[in-house]
Amino acid sequence: MNLILLAPEALESDRLARVTDPRRLRHLREVHRARPGDRLTLGIMEGGIGQGELLTLDDHEATFALDALDQPPPPALPVHLVLALPRPRMLARTLEHVTALGVKQITLLHTRRVEKSYWMSPELEPEKIHRHLELGLEQARDTRLPAVTLEKGFRPFLEDRLPGLLAGRRGLLAHPGMAAACPRGIETPTLLLVGPEGGFIPWEVEKLLEAGCEGIHLGPRILRVETAVTALLARLF
Amino acid sequence: MNLILLAPEALESDRLARVTDPRRLRHLREVHRARPGDRLTLGIMEGGIGQGELLTLDDHEATFALDALDQPPPPALPVHLVLALPRPRMLARTLEHVTALGVKQITLLHTRRVEKSYWMSPELEPEKIHRHLELGLEQARDTRLPAVTLEKGFRPFLEDRLPGLLAGRRGLLAHPGMAAACPRGIETPTLLLVGPEGGFIPWEVEKLLEAGCEGIHLGPRILRVETAVTALLARLF
Structure with missing residues (x-):
């Protein structure tokens, strides 16, 4: 704190x-x-x-x-993070990491390889989520709370939400085996999509690329979601 | 796994x-x-x-x-990480993260703001450390075990070990408030020093800079050690 x-x-x-x-x-x-x-x-x-x-x-x-509380909080990252819902303990830690790093928009998404039981976890109760966000803010001396949205269906997200999210943002799909290495030091407003343990399934990858996302990778190593998300944000911004 | x-x-x-x-x-x-x-x-x-x-x-x-087990493991990062000993649970997770990211040399260092009790933790037993390294290797599909060294005195490290570690390596001291931003995408052999929660004390910073390290920062946000280490490695390499 x-x-x-x-x-x-x-x-x-x-x-x-x-x-x-x-x-x-x-x-x-x-x-x-x-x-x-x-x-x-x-x-x-x-x-x-x-x-x-x-x-x-x-x-x-x-x-x-x-004293006068007149200093501004640190700048936010220009990113909306779309994260396949991780298992509950990983979710808790990942929310703290990304909040501390300055992410202000987070969508938790269902994908084929997300276990359905994760959506029943008490970690998804608004007070629990709020608490992890607060811990991230207190760690990084920030005051602006991220907005967290739950998207429990992949297809509704793909069809109804993704086009709006990609308007004015560069869409980056982080997935092992994609052609391009993760870019470094960009300042563009970005939509960053990260899959679950085990990855997006090929159909999901295909649909996200068709929708206009660029596929990027972090190299040959398979990382845990919390490690990968921190590494992606640190390399991108 | x-x-x-x-x-x-x-x-x-x-x-x-x-x-x-x-x-x-x-x-x-x-x-x-x-x-x-x-x-x-x-x-x-x-x-x-x-x-x-x-x-x-x-x-x-x-x-x-x-089958023939003839594929090489993924490349290592050209870094020796010197990390002020974190509290035990953070140590466990940080060892897994940095092993998965490809660090092969790790020194755990005592500094003024490391609680002495941390050195008594069962997490420092060689079998416990080995287990966290194995988990990191299994995560990232790697086979080469990092070497972990314990340095229980800051001054002996500074005087007896640091000059050798800096021979042929670029020394980078990650510390809030340093003048230079963390460089991106370097390929140079590097000695990366990361302080404890609460940071290095000013005397330690001064001595490390005098010894030839460059001070770098990750921006105005104060990050937990495990987040900071992952972010530093992802941005540097």
């Missing part, structure tokens, strides 16, 4: 914030070992970042005297 | 292998749901890769009829 993220209702005034949620209080006590007088970095959800002084800390709340 | 890694003693002959370790047998049964007749990818530790046919599978062993 490199930033204490304040919901707007945590602000008692421009200059006073009150944090009551148990996870952050525990982190302040046990990891930061914070004491009144310590200066810490805070940010308002969807807003600015700055410093504050810890005034009080007990088991139920922490209060902070705030 | 995209490759079944065979210790040399698993080879009964050029053409017959016997796998007995419980983890791989369980994976074959429960994840691959393998049956006699299935063709799978196998590799010999430090050797070649090829296909084999599963002949028998029960609770105690699997036997394979091997």
Whole structure:
């Protein structure tokens, strides 16, 4: 937690914030070992970042005297990430990684090789997803929450959603064996599609290429989804 | 497990292998749901890769009829990674990520902000480390095991080991706030140094720069060690 993220209702005034949620209080006590007088970095959800002084800390709340929270959050990556739904534990970690890296639009997609049971996981409950996004923001000192969309059918996604997503974006389909190496250091708005463990099936690859995506690869090594997504984002942007 | 890694003693002959370790047998049964007749990818530790046919599978062993295991493993990255020892769970995952990405030399280093208790973790036992390296190799279909060295003192590392490691290698110190952005797509032999959560202390940064390392950064976002290491390797190579 490199930033204490304040919901707007945590602000008692421009200059006073009150944090009551148990996870952050525990982190302040046990990891930061914070004491009144310590200066810490805070940010308002969807807003600015700055410093504050810890005034009080007990088991139920922490209060902070705030400086102006007027620094902007770090820039976002110009990417909409479409990720075949990973298994639950991998999903949790991947949401944290990509949020910390600055992704702001995430679509979780069903594909042939996604196990249907993954869609029943409690990790997909909005509060669970929100929590992983918050952890990513707090890690990277960001305040802007990514939007996460669930697409439970591949064909409706392909036919109804993909054309709109590709308008004004370069579509990149990351898949082993594609012809082109992943490009480096691009700044173009991008739609990045990443398959599940085991990959997209050939029919899905064919349809995504027909829809206008370019196939790219990361080399001969087969990577876990969380490793591959981080590597793709770091190489692309 | 995209490759079944065979210790040399698993080879009964050029053409017959016997796998007995419980983890791989369980994976074959429960994840691959393998049956006699299935063709799978196998590799010999430090050797070649090829296909084999599963002949028998029960609770105690699997036997394979091997084709020629004559494909080379994928190329290694030209990097020696020096990583401040992360906390145990992060260490486990980071070893898997970097092994899958193709790192072959890893030094785990003590720095001021590494908690001393981490050096007592069972994750540092050679068999535990070996297991994480194997998982990384099996993920990426590689057979060449990274060498892992433990350096429990920063000053002895700095004075006795670093000059040798920098001979013939470009030293890159990844640290927030350094002047240069992480370079992209280099092919030079590299020594990459990555600090702990909380970073190197200023004195350590100063000494590493004095020793000839170049400071590089990944931008304004503070990343977890496992995310940062993957991002650095993907951007550098």
